[in-house]
Amino acid sequence: MSLIELNDVHVNYQTQGGAVPAVRGVDLRIQKGEVVGLAGESGCGKSTIAGAILRLLPSGTEVTGEVLLDGENVLSMKPGKLRAVRWSEASIIFQGAMHALNPVRRIGDQIAEPILVHNQAGEKEAKVRVGALLEQVGLPPRRMNDYPHELSGGQKQRVMIAMALACNPNFVIADEPTTALDVMVQAQVLRLLKELQRDLGLAMLFITHDLSVLVEVCDRLAIMYAGRIVEEGPSNEVFSTPAHPYTKALSAAFPEIGDASFRRKPSGLGGDPPDPQKLPSGCSFHPRCPDVFDRCPEVDPVLYEAGPGRRAACLLVEGALAAAEARPTPRTEAVADE
Amino acid sequence: MSDVLAQPAAGVPIDGRQPVLEVRGLHVTFAGRVGVIAGIGGKKATLARAVDGVDLTLGKGEVLALAGESGCGKTTLARAIMGLVQPNEGQILFEGQPLGKDLKAYRRKVQMVFQDPTGSLNPRQTIYESVAEGLRIHKVPGDEEELVARALSRAGMRPPERFFLLYPHELSGGQRQRVVIAGALALEPEVIVADEPVSNLDASVRGEILRLLMHLRDEFQISILVVTHDLGLAWTIADRVAVMYLGRIVEIGPAEDVLTQAEHPYTRALLNVVPEAGGIERPTLAGEPPDPTRIPEGCRFNPRCPAVADGSAESAGVANACVSNDLGLTELDTNHLAACHLAAKRAGRPVPPPPA
Numbered sequence: 001m002s003l004i005e006l007n008d009v010h011v012n013y014q015t016q017g018g019a020v021p022a023v024r025g026v027d028l029r030i031q032k033g034e035v036v037g038l039a040g041e042s043g044c045g046k047s048t049i050a051g052a053i054l055r056l057l058p059s060g061t062e063v064t065g066e067v068l069l070d071g072e073n074v075l076s077m078k079p080g081k082l083r084a085v086r087w088s089e090a091s092i093i094f095q096g097a098m099h100a101l102n103p104v105r106r107i108g109d110q111i112a113e114p115i116l117v118h119n120q121a122g123e124k125e126a127k128v129r130v131g132a133l134l135e136q137v138g139l140p141p142r143r144m145n146d147y148p149h150e151l152s153g154g155q156k157q158r159v160m161i162a163m164a165l166a167c168n169p170n171f172v173i174a175d176e177p178t179t180a181l182d183v184m185v186q187a188q189v190l191r192l193l194k195e196l197q198r199d200l201g202l203a204m205l206f207i208t209h210d211l212s213v214l215v216e217v218c219d220r221l222a223i224m225y226a227g228r229i230v231e232e233g234p235s236n237e238v239f240s241t242p243a244h245p246y247t248k249a250l251s252a253a254f255p256e257i258g259d260a261s262f263r264r265k266p267s268g269l270g271g272d273p274p275d276p277q278k279l280p281s282g283c284s285f286h287p288r289c290p291d292v293f294d295r296c297p298e299v300d301p302v303l304y305e306a307g308p309g310r311r312a313a314c315l316l317v318e319g320a321l322a323a324a325e326a327r328p329t330p331r332t333e334a335v336a337d338e
Numbered sequence: 339m340s341d342v343l344a345q346p347a348a349g350v351p352i353d354g355r356q357p358v359l360e361v362r363g364l365h366v367t368f369a370g371r372v373g374v375i376a377g378i379g380g381k382k383a384t385l386a387r388a389v390d391g392v393d394l395t396l397g398k399g400e401v402l403a404l405a406g407e408s409g410c411g412k413t414t415l416a417r418a419i420m421g422l423v424q425p426n427e428g429q430i431l432f433e434g435q436p437l438g439k440d441l442k443a444y445r446r447k448v449q450m451v452f453q454d455p456t457g458s459l460n461p462r463q464t465i466y467e468s469v470a471e472g473l474r475i476h477k478v479p480g481d482e483e484e485l486v487a488r489a490l491s492r493a494g495m496r497p498p499e500r501f502f503l504l505y506p507h508e509l510s511g512g513q514r515q516r517v518v519i520a521g522a523l524a525l526e527p528e529v530i531v532a533d534e535p536v537s538n539l540d541a542s543v544r545g546e547i548l549r550l551l552m553h554l555r556d557e558f559q560i561s562i563l564v565v566t567h568d569l570g571l572a573w574t575i576a577d578r579v580a581v582m583y584l585g586r587i588v589e590i591g592p593a594e595d596v597l598t599q600a601e602h603p604y605t606r607a608l609l610n611v612v613p614e615a616g617g618i619e620r621p622t623l624a625g626e627p628p629d630p631t632r633i634p635e636g637c638r639f640n641p642r643c644p645a646v647a648d649g650s651a652e653s654a655g656v657a658n659a660c661v662s663n664d665l666g667l668t669e670l671d672t673n674h675l676a677a678c679h680l681a682a683k684r685a686g687r688p689v690p691p692p693p694a
Contacts, residue, residue: 041540042511182408183567187611187622194618209541212570212613236615246542253541257573257612258598266552266574268545272510 001071003171003203004030004053004090009065011048011057019062020276022048024227026065032170035197035204037214037235039250040224043273046207047095049224050173053205054086069171087114088167093160095176100160101148107159108134108144114166133162138192154185161193171203178213190217212254215239223247226274226284229303233310243312245291283315291316299324355397357434358561359419359448359529363694364392364428366414370631386630388414389425390585391693396529399559401552403576403593405566405608409627411585412565416531419563420450433528446476449522453534455514459506465490466502469521476525485524493520494550512543519550530554533565548575569612573597581605584628584638586693587667591674601676603645636661637679645680656683666690 011023023045030036038046051057053067055074067074069090077085091114094100102110111133112126121129131141137158148156157177164172174193178186194217197204206218214221215235222232223244231244242248249269255262271288274280280287286296295315303311304320315321366389372381388411396402404412417423419430421441429436432444452458459468469486472478478485490498493516506514515535522530532551536544552575554560566572572579572593579597580590581604589602600606610620623642640646640660651657656679659665667675668682668689676682682689 041542182627183608183611184407184623184627187613188624190613191618191622210613211541215615216613216618239615249542249545253544254614255570255574256614257569257609262570262574263594264552264575266545266548268547268549269542270546272512272543273540 002029002068003032003034003070004028004205005066005068006049006053007066007068009049009052009063009067011045011052012062013048013058014060014062018277021279022227022276023052026224026227026229028222028229030171030203030205032203033201034220035206035218037206037208037218037221038224039207039209039211039214039221041209041250041273043276044224045227046224047175050092050175050205050207053173054090054092055082056092084118087169088118088120089169090171090173091164091167091169092173092175093157093164093177095179101156103148106145106147107151111144111159111163111166114163118167120167129166130162133165134159136165136196137162152185153181154189157181157185157189158192161189161196165196165200169202171205172197173205173207175207177206177208179208179210186213193217210254211239211250223250226279227276228284228313230285230314231306231310231312232303233307233312237307237310243306243310243317244285244314245289245316246285247312249290283313295321295324355400357395358398358400358432359396359563360431361392361394361415361419362429362431364389364415364418364430365426366411366418366423367426384631387585387633388630389418390630390633392428392582392585392587393693394580394587394590396561396563398528398561399555400578401555401562401564401576403564403566403572403579404582405569405572405579406582407567407608407627409630410582411630412582413533415582416450416533416563416565419531420448421445442476446472446525447527448529448531449525449527451515451518451522451530451532451535454538455511455518456506456538458518459514461506463505464502465495465504465506465509465517468506468517469524472521472525478525486520489520489524490517492523492554493517494546495520510543511539512546515539515547516550519547519554523554526558527560529561529563531563531565534567535564536571537566537568544571551575569597569608581608584633585630586638586677588639588678589676590667591671591676595671595674599671599674601670601674601681602639602678603643603680604639605676607642607644636663637665637677651680654680654683656680659689663689664692666692 006026006028009023009026012019012021040046052063063075108130111130115121115126115129130144134141134144139155139158178189181189206214218235221235221238222229225246231238231247238247239251242251252267269288274284282297282299283301286292299315301313301315301324303313304317304323306312306317315324368386368388369383372383392415406412418425437444466486469489470482473482473485487498490501495501495516536547551562555562576593579593580587583604589596589605600609607623611622634641637660645651646660651660659679665677667677668687669675670681670685679689
């Protein structure tokens with residue numbers, strides 16, 4: 001059984017302009033000890049998925065489908081149970097470490113808070129545990145008496161990591177954990193995360209738009225576009241031989257230094273991500289797709305097998321067109337029903 | 339002054355191109371604050387030497403990438419070039435003439451593009467107004483509407499008229515950056531200084547903006563100085579790369595040489611942390627970004643230098659020099675210079691004194 005299992009998850013944000021479908025039918029599995037990367041441009045729904053897993057979305061947001069955490073559906077959990085699960089089974093490292101810490105409390109107290117709230121230890125023991133956690137993330141334990149402003153950006157991010165690990169979770173979501181950090185510090189934090197993940201056998205969902213970061217740390221990659229996963233598979237293969245044209249465009253944005261095919265040849269996608277309230281017909285990527293052909297505006301592709309352990313939602317995948325014609329009811333109808 | 343002008347630009351060959359912009363012996367120092375009482379008590383402000391002796395020449399139609407960690411002084415150097423901060427020493431020459439008091443004409447010729455296009459555009463101004471603003475300030479003759487349309491279309495916003503009455507919030511991030519570039523292009527600049535022009539944009543649209551910059555160079559021979567922390571970007575568009583560390587250029591040369599045969603250990607460390615498959619196993623430099631208020635003695639990189647730490651400097655007999663002698667750039671290969679005792683020793687070249 002997978003540790004995390006998302007089955008046909010849909011998320012609709014309620015706005016004054018009507019419902020906005022941010023996630024449109026996502027299936028995702030994460031095994032124990034596995035690191036899965038979720039990539040895509042801003043607004044593709046990747047952070048919404050993080051919010052849906054831990055039920056952190058604004059109230060009124062409509063979430064359907066199933067989010068199974070160790071076999072239990074998070075979406076139907078009672079508040080008490082949910083509180084017990086959050087942080088002790090699944091935790092999150094937020095983006096923007098700079099602002100996620102309380103500026104007027106010592107960092108030791110902030111790390112101890114989840115331990116105390118979850119009754120995992122008394123005050124004294126918690127303090128010992130905080131010291132151990134700080135050491136684990138590469139900070140001297142005496143820094144527990146510091147306030148956030150006494151730490152650099154990289155150190156604050158280490159504190160955020162220590163906090164996420166405070167209650168020994170099996171599963172950690174890292175939402176853009178290195179985005180605001182400098183190159184050298186980013187590399188240090190990534191190496192720390194990877195080490196901790198290996199040592200503790202953590203399952204992780206790693207979210208960022210930076211595909212090259214994901215290839216460094218993840219076992220598997222899932223690429224999102226307009227609220228759906230459009231490609232998934234082993235991370236090296238997805239990055240080096242992408243099956244979906246969107247993944248191709250994304251991976252071309254991260255050139256390999258020394259590779260002459262990138263030299264003086266910047267490549268990128270034209271156009272803009274679609275408005276989720278006015279999605280193009282058929283494949284939602286077709287207006288920007290360099291490989292578009294006549295069937296694309298008509299047929300909405302689902303994920304098709306694209307090699308061992310790989311799937312891509314593109315009609316150009318071998319056998320996809322035939323499969324699509326044989327099963328002409330794509331998932332869009334399901335959204336309309338709800 | 340005149341004999342300064344007669345000298346060739348110190349140690350910064352530019353591949354036979356006509357120099358457009360020259361930076362000579364530039365120093366920018368920021369003073370920290372001292373409290374009133376501490377000041378009466380005789381306490382001196384700590385000085386941050388953000389730019390600490392930089393010589394740099396930008397050739398006509400050249401794309402030069404200026405790379406380094408945060409706090410290395412790359413943005414301060416760019417701002418000094420724009421006349422946005424006053425240098426304490428040194429000078430900046432545009433087409434052979436030192437910058438005087440009147441920067442207006444210069445600023446028309448040297449335009450800046452900032453990292454965050456959303457912050458660069460006035461949210462209450464239409465796209466037309468944003469692009470036309472520079473034309474009005476500089477009283478550019480000609481039909482304004484035509485000039486704005488031409489600038490927008492050169493920046494890839496076609497048809498331009500469609501965007502005239504839109505506001506910045508109605509555009510995507512990539513389009514906003516194009517509008518900022520159009521605003522710069524309207525004045526027909528010789529040089530564009532772009533500070534992290536794509537790092538706030540989504541990965542998928544970055545390529546389009548970079549392609550636009552390259553097109554401007556090819557079509558109009560505009561020289562481009564790109565300030566970036568992203569060496570992948572430098573590989574994609576730059577002719578030359580200059581790597582900065584603690585206020586100095588520590589390595590400079592043709593992009594192919596610097597990025598594939600780096601001489602300076604710092605450049606190699608930066609290359610090591612470019613994320614890529616399998617890259618996580620490679621070593622990183624420990625510690626936080628360097629502090630310009632406390633520049634180490636000797637080679638300024640020595641406390642973090644892997645060659646000092648692993649003893650290869652010692653066995654080459656330069657370890658002493660590394661910790662005690664400050665140094666300038668040595669030419670190690672054609673047009674490829676680095677400020678490293680070890681690299682100079684290996685190449686059998688003498689080490690020049692630090693830049694003035």
